[in-house]
Amino acid sequence: MLDPKLLRESPDLVRAAIAKKHLEVDLDAVLAVDAAWRTQLQEVEALRAAQKAANAATASLPKGSPEFAAKIAEMKAVSTQVKERDAKLKEMEEQLRNAMLTLPNIPHASVPEGRTPQDNVVAATHGDPAQVGAHARPHWEIPGFEKLFDFARGAKVTGAGFPFFIGDGAKLVRSLLHFFLEEDGKAGYVEVSPPIFVNAASATATGALPDKEGQMYETTPDRLFAVPTAELPLTNFFRDEILDESVLPVYRCAYTPCFRREAGSYGKDVRGLNRVHQFDKVELLKWVHPATSYDELDKLRDDAERLLQKLELPYRVLLMCGGDLGFGQAKKYDLEVWGAGQKRWLEVSSCSNYEAFQARRAQIRFRSKETGKPELVHTINGSGLAVPRVLAALLENNLQADGRVKIPAALVPYFGKEYLSFQ
């Protein structure tokens, strides 16, 4: 959600933001709703002030006296009027809130212009895609793949996109998670093991509701949502709180399974481990002082990149253009690992600065030492990292002539062996 004051004082900034994100929003309609609401608010508050004054006067009159009775009769009329206008005001408040929710966050000045993924800017490339994967093939075509990654039985037991990981497959998942958490811990992120279901209030505060309602698994009868990312429980940790400025920045990481219904996905995207309904991911999240948020975004991106470097996987960093930015994001980098067999880039981390957009909706603030007043924090998050696609890239890039997969040196202490075998 945007700052209503910004909308009133600088509507052109908001207009430019909408254009840069290539969204269709009727800003004038929002402004009109806002103006109407303020007029109504002033009317209601004036009436209330009168009502309060009259009530105070009544209190000093002797009960049962003619003056008392007269005053009450008089106030009945005011009361009726307040109720009518107040009902109208509530309606308009709801309208205003809905209108405000249609306004996207403002992209940072450094975000490139552009409409489609083709307009994203390659900010960095690490490793040489051409030099790896001599024996590469799509991971799902590696002989013996289904022994370690059993999609067919997963489909039987639960449904498509819920694979079983078996033997070395399961062990590799566990090794990666352990590796990620250890490395993230060294980088200063405090490990958290959060609930993997959140309530509607939490889902709403981070914007998952109502926008992505159909993308989440929902439980009955309690109406809890299986988390699509640890970002949800993690961000909501400080919901409706005012932090001491001295605790900022707060760095946290969390492993959770992530659940996504992925309605509407199709094609190559969904082959093998590229896109599944349940997957494991370590999420990095920071709550920071607004003055430092872009430095913190870059540092978080470095932290995520370092994981890929240690795994010796080729990857690139995309700076997302305006049109490819999420609704609430001010700036975003995607980390894409090279899938040597599929010959595709696979997104494994999305590092974003939401500035105050999430914080306003979730009411996460800190008390400014300077002003003594509460201010909204900036929130930054990114994966560090998502397991299945890293695993897919590992299989494809490190496949040997003998059909085994070489485990990167950094991972060997966790995996316990230098090779993964499909036998």
Added chain:
RNA sequence: GGAGAGGUGGCAGAGUGGUCGAAUGCGCGCGCUUGGAAAGCGCGUGUAGGCGCAAGCCUACCGGGGGUUCGAAUCCCCCCCUCUCCGCCA
């Protein structure tokens, strides 16, 4: 899951349906006092929204939502949470 008790400001804790944004204490801030500190004394100390150049003014908020009433922290209903006891259980 059952029975009971309770949710009030940073914390503790009062509050008869009417001048209660809410006593009092603690904490915190500023000042006085002191050689310095403690104690003591005085003043101040919530959040949000609207209006205003500003000083400031107005409105709302006593777990959340709804209701009764001219008027609700106080009465009624629903929900959430916490505590105690019982049951069940990894």
